[in-house]
Amino acid sequence: MQYAKYGADYVLRLDEGEEVVESLRRFLVDRDIMAGYFVAWGAFSRLKLAYYQPDVGEYKERTFNQQLEIASLLGNIACLNGLPAIHAHLTAGDDEFRTYSGHLVEGTVRPMLEVFVTPLPGELHRIRSARTSLAVLEPGVAPEVLETIGVERCTIP
């Protein structure tokens, strides 16, 4: 992975064989980015997608072991259990131009992935819901409330 800062944004390049979620998380920890969003272009040699079933409260998953071109990959960044976490959804196309869409679980880059990250100032948190098992985004919750309910906060530089 290689990256640089351009104004308020970061431009990253991930290379062949890198796992996207893990690499991005490492970058966010390195740069202390705890809130923001990103857009990406590139391709995967292997991709695991998930589809949330609200009535069951569970994700269903599928792994694609084939070369897929990213048509759209959008993600956001918030703090979960004291560490930055990404939430990304994507559409990818196969060699017959069919598309598959869902929640990004894992993706192995081939040959490259270009990512533009926009960090946001301040804190953004997720709290795991016991009922739905989802890590629910909680914008606008005051820091003292977070402490009262025992939420581990990300350290802001």
Next chain:
Amino acid sequence: MQYEQLGDHYVVRLDEGEEVLWTLRRFLVEHDILAGRFMAWGTFRGLRLQHNRPVAGRYEPRVVDLEGPLEVASLLGNISTLDDEPVLHAHVTVGDAAWRTYSGHLASGTVGPTLEVVVKVLPRALHRFWNDRLHVAVLDPEEAPEEAERLEAWP
């Protein structure tokens, strides 16, 4: 709905049963947001997509109602004003349980369980004007008065 302002962005969470365009529009009115762009992540219980068909030089909307749950693969929108009221223009791709995708102009959508929206606010109003011939509200970006003057003075 729950939100937080982070610099020139707002992060908004919509909840079960909320209609996305109505709820966001109310939010924009309350915060006096007249220009911007947004992207969103989440799930819809139900979704109405629109496809505009060119018929004799104008555009006729055709809608389709999809039953969820549908995972939002991409939801990108812009914010402008029409007759001084904020309006949203959003296009969406969703995926179903069989990983099939559907795409189009977002006509309406019922959230379930959540939709996370990141709104970037632009610093001054952006207008649309209704074009009767095309049957479309046309975006009309204009330079700020001081910028227009500067460009005018350009040799």
